[in-house]
Amino acid sequence: MSIIAEQPYIKIIREVSSVKKMEIEHERTMYLFSDKIVTEHREFSLTDVLDLSYRKIGVAGGILFLHTNHSVYSYTVKSSPHRFINSCKEQIKKS
Template identity: 60%
Template structure:
């Protein structure tokens, strides 16, 4: 198993108290290997990945979608994942 590409993403944790709401951003990294894609809490075998897509949201980033045989998973990204998607399509999806 070898690393092909990395993509930073964020997880937003919302904390609500009786007087305020606070959003906490946790920076994480998604890893594309020749056999699987790994995030902090999930592993997707390459055979289960059907496609990847990206949708720009506002001016600060967008959503990276992993289309899998078990559903679609979305990840908030602040930088374009085009390189990550291209590497997937070049090395995996042929």
């Protein structure tokens, strides 16, 4: 099974100690296959995916929303995910 599209996203981990507060950015990638979307810790069957949407925040980034039968999952992105979203919607129509 080959990768159809990729979308980089970030996960921000906040650590607080008695002395300081730190924010650590973990760079991750979301992958689209012909039958599923795979993230670092989750796998979504395309039959469960209802829609994908994007809300721009700031100058370059925003939030990618993955709407499924079970819930809505949000992913912080630094670049526009429109190519990834269009590829996903094409695959959803095929399945």
